[in-house]
Each structure stands twice: as C-alpha cells, then as structure tokens.
Amino acid sequence: MLDTGRLSFYHIFVSDMTLDLQYVRSQFPSLAGGWTFFDNAGGSQTARPVIxxxxxxxxxxxxxxxxxxxxxxxxxxxxxxxxxxxxxxxxxxxxxxxxxxxxxxxxxxxxxxxxxxxxxxxxxxxxxxxxxxxxxxxxxxxxxxxxxxxxxxxxxxxxxxxxxxxxxxxxxxxxxxxxxxxxxxxxxxxxxxxxxxxxxxxxxxxxxxxxxxxxxxxxxxxxxxxxxxxxxxxxxxxxxxxxxxxxxxxxxxxxxxxxxxxxxxxxxxxxxxxxxxxxxxxxxxxxGDYLQGVASAHQVQETELRSASRQVFSLIADHEQTLSKQLLDFLDSKPKVRVIGDLRPAADFRVPTMSFVIDGTHSGSIPPEIDKQRIGIRYGHFYAKRLIDDLGLAERGGVVRVSMVHYNTLEEVDRLTAALDPLI
Ligand SMILES: Cc1ncc(COP(=O)(O)O)c(C=O)c1O
CATH class of the missing domain: 3.40.640.10 (Type I PLP-dependent aspartate aminotransferase-like (Major domain))
Structure with missing residues (x-):
C-alpha cells in the first residue's frame, strides 16, 4: 500500500494533476540518447534552458x-x-x-x-x-x-x-x-x-x-x-x-x-x-526557466518563480514517491536484499535515492551487469565513507545505489528490476 498518510503538505496546490513526463523529458536533450540514468545523486542531466x-x-x-x-x-x-x-x-x-x-x-x-x-x-x-x-x-x-x-x-x-x-x-x-x-x-x-x-x-x-x-x-x-x-x-x-x-x-x-x-x-x-x-x-x-516552463506546461497560474516552483516541486514529490514505492517494493520482496535506509516511500520521509546490499554478493559485481542494459547505476561509499565504515559495509564494497529524479519513469524502474532480478 502506498503510504499516503503524511502527504497533505504536497497536495495543497496541484492535487489532481500528475507530472507530464513527456514534457519534462523533452527538456533534457541527453535523455534521447537511450540510456536510463539512475545515478542522479552523482549528477543529474542538464535542462535545455541551462544549455x-x-x-x-x-x-x-x-x-x-x-x-x-x-x-x-x-x-x-x-x-x-x-x-x-x-x-x-x-x-x-x-x-x-x-x-x-x-x-x-x-x-x-x-x-x-x-x-x-x-x-x-x-x-x-x-x-x-x-x-x-x-x-x-x-x-x-x-x-x-x-x-x-x-x-x-x-x-x-x-x-x-x-x-x-x-x-x-x-x-x-x-x-x-x-x-x-x-x-x-x-x-x-x-x-x-x-x-x-x-x-x-x-x-x-x-x-x-x-x-x-x-x-x-x-x-x-x-x-x-x-x-x-x-x-x-x-x-x-x-x-x-x-x-x-x-x-x-x-x-x-x-x-x-x-x-x-x-x-x-x-x-x-x-x-x-x-x-x-x-x-x-x-x-x-x-x-528557473526550466521550472517555470514545467509550471506553465501544467497550467500553473502563478508566474512568480518561487510560487510556480513550489507547485512544480509538489508534482515532483508525488511522482518521485511513485518511483520510490515501485523500487522499494521490489527490493523489499527479495530476502537477500537489505535496503540501507527507510523503507517508507512517502515523500515526507525520503527522496528516491535507494541504497542496498545483497547477502553474499560484493556490491561491485552488480553495476557492470546492469550497464549492459544501458542503465547507469553505481556502487561504493559515495564519499560518505564514515557511514559506510560505521555500518560495517566497507568490505563488501559499500552499497549499490540507484538514485532517481523526476524525469525517470516507472518503465525505467521496471527495466531495472528486470535486470536486477536474476542477480539477486
Ligand atoms: C550529499 C553530498 N554532499 C556534498 C557533495 C559534494 O558536492 P560537490 O561535488 O559539489 O563538492 C556531494 C557530491 O556527491 C553529495 O552527494
């Protein structure tokens, strides 16, 4: 079940609208290249207005x-x-x-x-x-x-x-x-x-x-x-x-x-x-141009940057929660997988940055297999080395991390879970 109990804050503005992913993705030229980018906490793709x-x-x-x-x-x-x-x-x-x-x-x-x-x-x-x-x-x-x-x-x-x-x-x-x-x-x-x-x-x-x-x-x-x-x-x-x-x-x-x-x-x-x-x-x-473009593509009335952005990020939070739930449900269903973080997908609790380890598997062995499907994820300590050391995860190469943002889609999550499934 989707944990919607604490979503009220994110729903006060654009309650019955969902993010128009076709519009969003059209604003990132690199997404046309065929790769699924799931290493966004490392670096996101660049919006066209920035370029x-x-x-x-x-x-x-x-x-x-x-x-x-x-x-x-x-x-x-x-x-x-x-x-x-x-x-x-x-x-x-x-x-x-x-x-x-x-x-x-x-x-x-x-x-x-x-x-x-x-x-x-x-x-x-x-x-x-x-x-x-x-x-x-x-x-x-x-x-x-x-x-x-x-x-x-x-x-x-x-x-x-x-x-x-x-x-x-x-x-x-x-x-x-x-x-x-x-x-x-x-x-x-x-x-x-x-x-x-x-x-x-x-x-x-x-x-x-x-x-x-x-x-x-x-x-x-x-x-x-x-x-x-x-x-x-x-x-x-x-x-x-x-x-x-x-x-x-x-x-x-x-x-x-x-x-x-x-x-x-x-x-x-x-x-x-x-x-x-x-x-x-x-x-x-x-x-700001990008955020305002997303706002007007969703008929947001406010034109002032912050109020328009507030509504855009509300849509983003909803979409990210859906992505989080899909991936967390998959990871949670695998007995050998331990998610390093909160399992609740709600937008008030977490962002869609997911780290996990797999019993008996070095984290470094996973990304090269996923790369073959043109899906970019990675493993390691991500410069949060003290955390990885304190959690006793250094010897297994740190964690595998999948980090999503709002331009990612449920279809991309499906492709990832299909690629991960035989490995865990
Ligand atoms: C949470 C967090 N803080 C700080 C940094 C460092 O940012 P920068 O590369 O701009 O120094 C990163 C980079 O990955 C990060 O993920």
Missing part, C-alpha cells in the same frame, strides 16, 4: 565583467540576475547572502577557513557520521585550532539521526552543528527545522548540506531557519557550480578569504576569491 543560456552567454557576452562597454555590462547583468534568481529560489532575504563557487566541497571549506579564525579554542562543533565528507572534513580540521569535535551518530536500526542524541552532545560551548538535509546514501529527509530550533536554543549555528535534497524539493532557507546551507547545481539540472547561503549577520562577522582590498562588508565577494565562473553562473538562470 541555451550557457551557449548564449559564450556566444554573445564572454568578456570580463566590470567595464563600461556594452558586452561587459550585458555579462555583468546576466551574472547578477542569475545570482538573484538563485537567492529567490532558496528564499534568501538578500541576494548578497548567496555565495557562488565551483563545488559544495570548496564552499564549505572556504566557510570553515573563515570560521577557523572566528572560533576560539575550547569551542565545540558537532558533525554527523552520515554526511558526505564535504560537510565533515572541514569541521574536523578545526581541531587543529583547539576546537573540540564531537560526532552525532545515527541509529543503526532505523538509519535515522535521533534528536535526543544531539541534545545530549550539545553544551554551552557548542558553536556549530553540521548536518545533511538528506544523506546521499540513505535518502531520508532529516527534520532540519526541528534540529535548527534545538541548535539555536543553545546559541549555536547550523550548517546544512542540501546537495541530496535540492534536486527533489524546493529549498527554503528562511522556513528552515538555517545559518548556512550549501548545494551543487550539477545535481539540480544545471552546471558544475554550487551555492552557499549564509545568514547576512554571520557572513559579515566571519573573516573572508579575498584580496586585502575587499573589505569585510563586501558580500559575497569576501568568500569568492578569484571571482565566480561567469558563464556557469549565468547559465543558472536556466534552472
């Missing part, structure tokens, strides 16, 4: 920003408006709270280098054991500055982070808690607002890795009340570029990393040493 904006930028305004001649002004306007659009998409209060960079890993490292000069010996940070290393390593490195690092480990039976455990770990010296919105192995959505409230009660900050969440649901940094939030656009239908949101007052207070003549009030430039990649930043506007 169009990138091409247009390179063909018509590929000059240095900041000069007075017309193409330079056009380039500056394109980079700025794409940045403002990202700020709107994540619901930041100010566009200057949005820092662009080459990757989430790089942006969180830059933030940690600033915090290293801001925190004092004896201060404490808390990391989880289920994040991607991008949101663990930089904080562990603060130990070199005399900061105490503690680990919040998930419950090994439920595969969930328990907030009572965080409560136990926090003290009056806790300054930062780093946590994933969704683990790229487990797929479970963590209750970030609840965690943020607990963290703020102790006077600390929360830094959230949203990489595995943002492709599936609309990010809302104000609703979540997060202090820092980062994610990567190459998993959200865009290019290899990433964003770090930081609350304005914190970003002003934390030392930056740019040249000496950028003063500490120059946001976001103080966190963008070397500047940003112009063409990739400009192309980000195509993500």
């Amino acid at each position: 169009d904006r990138l091409t247009d930028y390179l063909c018509t305004s590929n000059v240095q920003l900041g000069a007075t001649y017309a193409p330079s002004l056009t380039a500056g306007e394109r980079v700025l408006s794409a940045t403002e659009q990202v700020a709107t998409l994540v619901n930041a209060e100010y566009a200057s709270e949005v820092v662009m960079g080459s990757s989430t890993t790089m942006l969180l490292r830059i933030l940690s280098l600033g915090l290293a000069r801001y925190l004092a010996p004896g201060d404490e940070v808390i990391v989880t054991n289920c994040d991607h290393e991008a949101n663990i390593g930089p904080w562990i490195a603060l130990a070199d500055r005399g900061v105490t690092v503690k680990t919040w480990s998930l419950n090994r039976e439920s595969y969930r982070l328990q907030t009572e455990e965080l409560q136990r770990l926090m003290t009056d010296r806790t300054r930062l808690v780093a946590v994933p919105h969704v683990s790229n192995i487990l797929g479970t959505i963590n209750p970030i607002r609840e965690i943020a409230d607990m963290v703020h009660e102790r006077g600390a900050w929360i830094c959230v890795d949203g990489v595995a969440f943002a492709p599936h649901r609309l990010v809302d940094v104000r609703e979540l009340d997060v202090d820092f939030y980062a994610y990567s656009f190459y998993k959200v239908y865009g290019p290899h570029q990433a964003v770090l949101y930081g609350k304005r007052e914190h970003m002003l207070a934390i030392p930056g990393w740019n040249h000496f003549f950028f003063d500490e009030s120059s946001l976001p430039a103080k966190f963008q040493p070397g500047g940003v990649n112009y063409e990739l930043t400009a192309s980000l506007g195509g993500i």
Whole structure:
C-alpha cells in the first residue's frame, strides 16, 4: 500500500494533476540518447534552458565583467540576475547572502577557513557520521585550532539521526552543528527545522548540506531557519557550480578569504576569491526557466518563480514517491536484499535515492551487469565513507545505489528490476 498518510503538505496546490513526463523529458536533450540514468545523486542531466543560456552567454557576452562597454555590462547583468534568481529560489532575504563557487566541497571549506579564525579554542562543533565528507572534513580540521569535535551518530536500526542524541552532545560551548538535509546514501529527509530550533536554543549555528535534497524539493532557507546551507547545481539540472547561503549577520562577522582590498562588508565577494565562473553562473538562470516552463506546461497560474516552483516541486514529490514505492517494493520482496535506509516511500520521509546490499554478493559485481542494459547505476561509499565504515559495509564494497529524479519513469524502474532480478 502506498503510504499516503503524511502527504497533505504536497497536495495543497496541484492535487489532481500528475507530472507530464513527456514534457519534462523533452527538456533534457541527453535523455534521447537511450540510456536510463539512475545515478542522479552523482549528477543529474542538464535542462535545455541551462544549455541555451550557457551557449548564449559564450556566444554573445564572454568578456570580463566590470567595464563600461556594452558586452561587459550585458555579462555583468546576466551574472547578477542569475545570482538573484538563485537567492529567490532558496528564499534568501538578500541576494548578497548567496555565495557562488565551483563545488559544495570548496564552499564549505572556504566557510570553515573563515570560521577557523572566528572560533576560539575550547569551542565545540558537532558533525554527523552520515554526511558526505564535504560537510565533515572541514569541521574536523578545526581541531587543529583547539576546537573540540564531537560526532552525532545515527541509529543503526532505523538509519535515522535521533534528536535526543544531539541534545545530549550539545553544551554551552557548542558553536556549530553540521548536518545533511538528506544523506546521499540513505535518502531520508532529516527534520532540519526541528534540529535548527534545538541548535539555536543553545546559541549555536547550523550548517546544512542540501546537495541530496535540492534536486527533489524546493529549498527554503528562511522556513528552515538555517545559518548556512550549501548545494551543487550539477545535481539540480544545471552546471558544475554550487551555492552557499549564509545568514547576512554571520557572513559579515566571519573573516573572508579575498584580496586585502575587499573589505569585510563586501558580500559575497569576501568568500569568492578569484571571482565566480561567469558563464556557469549565468547559465543558472536556466534552472528557473526550466521550472517555470514545467509550471506553465501544467497550467500553473502563478508566474512568480518561487510560487510556480513550489507547485512544480509538489508534482515532483508525488511522482518521485511513485518511483520510490515501485523500487522499494521490489527490493523489499527479495530476502537477500537489505535496503540501507527507510523503507517508507512517502515523500515526507525520503527522496528516491535507494541504497542496498545483497547477502553474499560484493556490491561491485552488480553495476557492470546492469550497464549492459544501458542503465547507469553505481556502487561504493559515495564519499560518505564514515557511514559506510560505521555500518560495517566497507568490505563488501559499500552499497549499490540507484538514485532517481523526476524525469525517470516507472518503465525505467521496471527495466531495472528486470535486470536486477536474476542477480539477486
Ligand atoms: C550529499 C553530498 N554532499 C556534498 C557533495 C559534494 O558536492 P560537490 O561535488 O559539489 O563538492 C556531494 C557530491 O556527491 C553529495 O552527494
């Protein structure tokens, strides 16, 4: 049975509509190539409007920003408006709270280098054991500055982070808690607002890795009340570029990393040493174009980006739940398979990133067999190495991961399960 008990939030807008997959798939040129892409948590396909904006930028305004001649002004306007659009998409209060960079890993490292000069010996940070290393390593490195690092480990039976455990770990010296919105192995959505409230009660900050969440649901940094939030656009239908949101007052207070003549009030430039990649930043506007295109293809009345996107992501959540259920039912029916994560498909609980292991089988033996059917999946620790080690899964090569997004279809899931069936 479909677990629909908690779906009310996702149904308030477009309750009787389903995602038009023909339209959606027509917006991703690479999907015409015959491959089924089930490695989307590694990187999604690129939406056509992103490709169009990138091409247009390179063909018509590929000059240095900041000069007075017309193409330079056009380039500056394109980079700025794409940045403002990202700020709107994540619901930041100010566009200057949005820092662009080459990757989430790089942006969180830059933030940690600033915090290293801001925190004092004896201060404490808390990391989880289920994040991607991008949101663990930089904080562990603060130990070199005399900061105490503690680990919040998930419950090994439920595969969930328990907030009572965080409560136990926090003290009056806790300054930062780093946590994933969704683990790229487990797929479970963590209750970030609840965690943020607990963290703020102790006077600390929360830094959230949203990489595995943002492709599936609309990010809302104000609703979540997060202090820092980062994610990567190459998993959200865009290019290899990433964003770090930081609350304005914190970003002003934390030392930056740019040249000496950028003063500490120059946001976001103080966190963008070397500047940003112009063409990739400009192309980000195509993500909003794509979402608005999906909205109008579904007769969504709202034209404003965030309200239109909210409705689009509601349709996405419904479709993803159907995909999740189909795959989880199959995996759950196989006695030799253990799903590493929550078995409930409901859109409130999880995104369609599924990891599993098979008794007596090395995880590495599965993907090459599936490749033969022109279906792309993969295995390993996915840079969440501490989680794979703690769960005792390293020796079997980590997990097999199937990570779906909204352009995947039930037919593709059927093809995958048919290919997996003889192997398990
Ligand atoms: C959950 C998660 N966080 C962080 C990252 C790192 O992102 P980037 O490659 O942009 O550094 C990844 C990449 O796979 C990820 O899956």
